[in-house]
Amino acid sequence: MKAIDVHGHIQFPDFDTDREVVIKRAKDAGVKMIAVGTQAATSKKAIEIAHQFPDDIWATVGFHPNHLSKKWHHDEKEQYASEPEIFDIKILKELARDPKVVSISECGFDLFSEGNDAGLQRNAFVEQAELARDLNKPLMMHCRPSKGTDDAYEYALEILRDKSFDALPKIMHFYAGSLDMAKKLAKLGFYFTFGGVITFARSYDEIIKYLPLDRIFSETDCPYVAPQSRRGKRNEPAYVVEVVNKLAELKGIDLAIATEDIYKNSIRVFGLK
């Protein structure tokens, strides 16, 4: 197997006791990974780990919209102590210069959780989208709409429709919008990531069947949302194999071919080397 977990959080404290073992399990399974930052400290740690494992791990730098909330949505899986942070693009800019940084992520709009301020999220998102554009690194977004709507995607689109973002690779992580919105985004050239949830929830099937395989990446979002066989347990990069299997099945494409295509496409779009 050759697979890439394009969105996970191997740097989170949830892996502090056995990180090297987890990374070894991924390597044995043929899985490479991108460690995604969620604010300054987790971005910095992602870069450190990427340097420790230069052939198998890359990093992103970003500020997750939930970190702008007055109510704190994150947990001890991400940080030992919960404390709201001030968004500062200068710190992210500095970190993003590192050659192991392959994307600006995760950033975007989270309108699902209570207490989120769309105005604050917009300001932080615009600065990060501009940073991605200026550095020519793909923008991998966390957009979580309020229940039954596509609002978070519409907010992001409003900004990214600007011509200056045309050439920027745009990736929707953990896509959870409607089929209509997926069609709209696909037409505009967006990419989509899917994780463990597609192995046990059937609401993604239609969207995955619709999207061309070359617009789809595999992820885990570990330690969160483990696939069917480990449901409710801690997720880890090696389990992305189960996601790739499900993607191939839903697309009706031979597993070996689908695996190779998703792998090569991830290497190309993220510029992994």
Ligand SMILES: [Zn+2]
């Ligand atoms: Zn994430």
